[in-house]
Amino acid sequence: MSVSAALEKKIRDRTARVGVVGLGYVGLPLAVEFAGAGFSVTGIDLKEEKTARVNAGDSYVPDVPSDVLQPLVRAGKLRATTDFSVIAELDTINICVPTPLRKTKDPDMSYIVSSCQEIARHLHAGMLLILESTTYPGTTDELLLPMFEAAGLRAGSDFFLCFSPERVDPGNPTYQTVNIPKVVGGVTEACTEMGALFYRQALEHVVPVSSTQVAEMVKLLENTFRMINIGMVNEMAMMCDRMGINVWEVIEAAATKPFGFMPFYPGPGLGGHCIPIDPFYLSWKTRQAGIEARFIELAGYINGQMPHYVVDKIQNALNDRGKALKGAHVHVLGIAYKKDIDDVRESPALDVIHLLTQRWARVSYSDPYVPELHSDSLTMRSEPLEEIAPKADCLVIITNHSVFDYTRLLEQSQLIVDTRNAMKGFVSDKIVRL
Ligand SMILES: NC(=O)c1ccc[n+]([C@@H]2O[C@H](COP(=O)([O-])OP(=O)(O)OC[C@H]3O[C@@H](n4cnc5c(N)ncnc54)[C@H](O)[C@@H]3O)[C@@H](O)[C@H]2O)c1
Numbered sequence: 001m002s003v004s005a006a007l008e009k010k011i012r013d014r015t016a017r018v019g020v021v022g023l024g025y026v027g028l029p030l031a032v033e034f035a036g037a038g039f040s041v042t043g044i045d046l047k048e049e050k051t052a053r054v055n056a057g058d059s060y061v062p063d064v065p066s067d068v069l070q071p072l073v074r075a076g077k078l079r080a081t082t083d084f085s086v087i088a089e090l091d092t093i094n095i096c097v098p099t100p101l102r103k104t105k106d107p108d109m110s111y112i113v114s115s116c117q118e119i120a121r122h123l124h125a126g127m128l129l130i131l132e133s134t135t136y137p138g139t140t141d142e143l144l145l146p147m148f149e150a151a152g153l154r155a156g157s158d159f160f161l162c163f164s165p166e167r168v169d170p171g172n173p174t175y176q177t178v179n180i181p182k183v184v185g186g187v188t189e190a191c192t193e194m195g196a197l198f199y200r201q202a203l204e205h206v207v208p209v210s211s212t213q214v215a216e217m218v219k220l221l222e223n224t225f226r227m228i229n230i231g232m233v234n235e236m237a238m239m240c241d242r243m244g245i246n247v248w249e250v251i252e253a254a255a256t257k258p259f260g261f262m263p264f265y266p267g268p269g270l271g272g273h274c275i276p277i278d279p280f281y282l283s284w285k286t287r288q289a290g291i292e293a294r295f296i297e298l299a300g301y302i303n304g305q306m307p308h309y310v311v312d313k314i315q316n317a318l319n320d321r322g323k324a325l326k327g328a329h330v331h332v333l334g335i336a337y338k339k340d341i342d343d344v345r346e347s348p349a350l351d352v353i354h355l356l357t358q359r360w361a362r363v364s365y366s367d368p369y370v371p372e373l374h375s376d377s378l379t380m381r382s383e384p385l386e387e388i389a390p391k392a393d394c395l396v397i398i399t400n401h402s403v404f405d406y407t408r409l410l411e412q413s414q415l416i417v418d419t420r421n422a423m424k425g426f427v428s429d430k431i432v433r434l
Helices: 003-012 027-036 048-055 066-074 084-089 110-122 139-149 189-200 212-243 247-254 278-288 294-320 348-358 406-412
Strands: 017-021 040-044 078-081 092-095 128-131 160-163 182-186 206-209 329-333 362-366 372-375 378-381 394-397 416-418 431-433
Touching: 003 189, 017 027, 017 084, 027 040, 027 066, 027 078, 040 048, 040 084, 048 066, 048 078, 066 078, 084 110, 092 110, 110 139, 128 139, 128 189, 139 160, 139 212, 160 189, 160 212, 182 189, 182 212, 189 206, 206 212, 212 247, 212 278, 212 294, 278 294, 294 348, 294 394, 294 416, 329 348, 348 362, 348 378
Parallel strands: 017 040, 017 092, 040 078, 092 128, 128 160, 182 206, 329 362, 329 394, 394 416, 416 431
Antiparallel strands: 160 182, 372 378
């Protein structure tokens, strides 16, 4: 039996031993999905505390409940390790490691490179490798392929290599790993077919495309689309504010158009591991081809101004009430980058807190999902909202978590600056909207 036919058989009868490198927000849900579909799955992560928690059936990813993880671990379907030598026993690997930006806004490929170096050391014939980390177009063919072929094995015949963008939306109750269509493109046609066959075993809908570059670009189009539209609507919010128009009402009414319009909402700035970062992977790459990604730069600039705009709004609202920002107590509601999740990566709340502190405000926060904050120079602890709300000079809603009791907040507080339209429907002089 050929290498390809043997792997195909193992994938079809679910005896293929599946590996997931990087057990974070993307990797752990994927590992659980394949274990749930009957595969034996091994997760590999550098952090021992994560592998230990997985092996104890104790989830640290909110989209993966421990009572879903535990039975899979107990049944021997899912285990985790820090030891890359297990790759010698695996048939497939999904690579889900971080792809942040350097301070210069250039791609930081170090996590991909170091994990792929480890994989290359243990690569053997008959393996399927799929990169899922968001990256610039060309990564799989230009960076990964030479690393994996260095020992003499050939992609498309000896092993199979694909890119498949991860589209997971943490905290989304409707769309999760299993029912988000999965785009996959391989370095050869045989690679694409193998990748698509693999995903079809566990996911509902697979979308094969003609190359790894197309698959890489799909993700960048999706996230650049969001980033630019958010930039546009943030600018619209500033324009509406200047003209005394409620931008939220404008968007709601525009969204009644049944075609040709998709609502985006303004806010205190971009957050998370994707939207503020991924478009800069594209602009970095296109700059090398002599094209400036001007929409990305412009939206990046406008979105980057939003935390400053919010702090100006707080200052003006306090001034209007005869108070100065200097020395005022500003309490931040929600510091996660979006509602109902615990992730503070790139959260605009961090910028807002820094800027307020720079202007000598006293700052505290409440976030039931983030009991403690340790980030760069910030170390803070979530305060009990009931106690703080009546005392603070201003509450600023940065993250509109569903658990906050907004009616009670309005009763208790002196001033609320609402950057998310969380106070929709409430009429009060105490509320200042973005
Ligand atoms: N979080 C999201 O919502 C989301 C959505 C779509 C795409 N993505 C993309 O998916 C990728 C992973 O994101 P994430 O949010 O899961 O990141 P994460 O930080 O939650 O998880 C990454 C994991 O990889 C581990 N790791 C780092 N280097 C490693 C190495 N060399 N070997 C093994 N493990 C290593 C880390 O310890 C961590 O547990 C990124 O490229 C991101 O842009 C993320």
